[in-house]
Amino acid sequence: MPILGINYEKCIICRICIKTCTRSLFDENDKGEIIFADPLNICNLCGHCIARCPEDAILYENIGQANFFESVNNPEIIVPYDHIYKFLTAHRSIRRYKKEKVPNDILAKVFDAMQCAPTARNMRTESYAILSVDEQIMALSDAVQEEISKTPGLKEIYADRLTEAKKVFKSPIFFDAPHVIIVASRFDNEIEVSNIGIIVTYGRLAAQALGLGTCWNGLTQWAMGVNSEIKKMTGVRGKKFGVFIIGYPDMTFYRTAPRSKKPIKGL
Numbered sequence: 001m002p003i004l005g006i007n008y009e010k011c012i013i014c015r016i017c018i019k020t021c022t023r024s025l026f027d028e029n030d031k032g033e034i035i036f037a038d039p040l041n042i043c044n045l046c047g048h049c050i051a052r053c054p055e056d057a058i059l060y061e062n063i064g065q066a067n068f069f070e071s072v073n074n075p076e077i078i079v080p081y082d083h084i085y086k087f088l089t090a091h092r093s094i095r096r097y098k099k100e101k102v103p104n105d106i107l108a109k110v111f112d113a114m115q116c117a118p119t120a121r122n123m124r125t126e127s128y129a130i131l132s133v134d135e136q137i138m139a140l141s142d143a144v145q146e147e148i149s150k151t152p153g154l155k156e157i158y159a160d161r162l163t164e165a166k167k168v169f170k171s172p173i174f175f176d177a178p179h180v181i182i183v184a185s186r187f188d189n190e191i192e193v194s195n196i197g198i199i200v201t202y203g204r205l206a207a208q209a210l211g212l213g214t215c216w217n218g219l220t221q222w223a224m225g226v227n228s229e230i231k232k233m234t235g236v237r238g239k240k241f242g243v244f245i246i247g248y249p250d251m252t253f254y255r256t257a258p259r260s261k262k263p264i265k266g267l
């Protein structure tokens with residue numbers, strides 16, 4: 001069990017863990033000690049007990065490391081609203097890339113950020129993969145293009161466009177991006193779609209903060225879902241997928257793209 005119990009040398013019996021645990025797994029025994037018990041194995045490893053213990057007295061293993069940094073309790077100091085708003089309005093889908101590959105240590109930062117994403121019930125059912133071999137990316141692009149070109153509803157929108165794009169790009173589906181990232185879940189629930197969507201968004205925003213560009217690739221997600229041969233080409237197993245391309249952007253923006261405001265009921 002990853003939560004091992006309490007370090008009694010540190011515990012000051014403030015009872016914050018008792019108030020924090022949504023599954024009531026902390027209690028006080030007859031001796032007035034705090035205890036952790038999970039006989040039904042229902043702890044979902046949300047880690048809030050660890051994050052909220054003022055004395056760092058919760059013992060745990062095999063669930064990563066909790067970090068302390070200034071402003072951990074005031075993230076608005078790290079990124080004030082004005083900054084994040086500008087950052088978000090400057091976020092664009094990038095469809096022109098430099099040829100150079102992104103170094104592994106930079107890509108690792110994107111994957112690290114994705115793994116900060118919340119998932120329903122902290123299930124974390126996702127798995128990750130990256131394709132970086134141009135020939136593999138090209139073959140996948142061709143297969144997705146072919147699938148689109150024979151699918152009513154999509155072929156009318158995309159087939160001619162993609163045929164034209166193939167004259168410019170070797171992998172028109174991926175705009176010749178140097179890498180394709182795939183997030184997969186082995187479960188077939190709708191909630192997995194939400195989980196994956198949030199994970200992909202964390203990755204894309206982290207990539208932007210690293211000077212990288214990305215573009216979501218719904219077409220490949222769809223193709224992986226309807227054609228098992230295409231899924232096989234990616235080497236990824238699963239039932240639900242998130243796909244995005246990533247690389248160094250080769251486009252310049254002079255302003256943000258306009259977005260009309262939606263009416264908000266109740267505000």
Ligand SMILES: Cc1cc2nc3c(=O)[nH]c(=O)nc-3n(C[C@H](O)[C@H](O)[C@H](O)COP(=O)(O)O)c2cc1C
Nearest residue numbers: 091092093094095173215216217218219220221257
């Ligand atoms: C779920 C999702 C799937 C998308 N799939 C594709 C895709 O397959 N190909 C593509 O070129 N762009 C794709 N996009 C990018 C959208 O076209 C783009 O986000 C939108 O036009 C707004 O532009 P912006 O991201 O630059 O603000 C996708 C975006 C989302 C959110």
